[in-house]
Amino acid sequence: MPLLDPSLIFPVTHPDGRVSRTTLYLKNVIDHPRMDIGDYSYFTHYGKLAETAEILAPYLFEGSRERLIIGKFVQIARGSYFITSSANHPMAGITTYPFRIFKPETFGYNDLPTKDTIVGSDVWIGHDAVIMPGVQIGAGAIVAAASVVTRNVPAYAVVGGNPASIIRMRYPDTIIAELLELAWWDWPIEKIEANLPALESGDLDALRRA
């Protein structure tokens, strides 16, 4: 069996040979100075390929100060997107109208607070989720469909709702610490694939020996 190939744009080929053109390895599609995306992280959308970056993060501009950092093996379902810091209008005064952007001489809001959005590895973001500015999602977390994530999400938490709150933790704290130490997503792909039965079944003993 060939190994997963992180250099592909369209990584899903159906058993009948049909290549899915809606599921993309983001790293090979997006060339954006404010985005860092790890290998094997995919996004499904039905828009134009060239519009992937703006579908994923509509307010992250080339000149934005914040970054969107996405780890490895992140799974982002259709309809989900990131609202990053550059989406914010000034709120300290009386009006929120962004007067400055309508004149080239004043364009920009470099005095507004900005924060990176960070998604850890092996995070699953369900359909139609919205991730708000500056949120950090820990590795192994699950974001339920149609959630609006406004606060940081701990590693291996399942969160859902608007605003998203913790539905449950996937593992006890001690196991989570061990999984973060193990960081299987940083293993060579040969080792990952050789240990898929243990990864898929949750056989931690086998992973400890791997």
Ligand SMILES: CC(C)(COP(=O)(O)OP(=O)(O)OC[C@H]1O[C@@H](n2cnc3c(N)ncnc32)[C@H](O)[C@@H]1OP(=O)(O)O)[C@@H](O)C(=O)NCCC(=O)NCCS
């Ligand atoms: C998050 C999810 C994985 C939960 O799975 P689960 O652990 O089996 O959870 P359950 O269905 O047992 O529900 C547990 C609780 O979470 C709540 N919940 C489930 N999905 C929710 C959602 N999208 N938003 C808010 N709450 C949700 C349930 O109502 C339940 O609450 P209760 O305990 O008060 O009754 C699943 O609901 C989900 O959203 N999957 C995403 C599917 C998707 O978007 N796929 C796109 C293609 S990849």
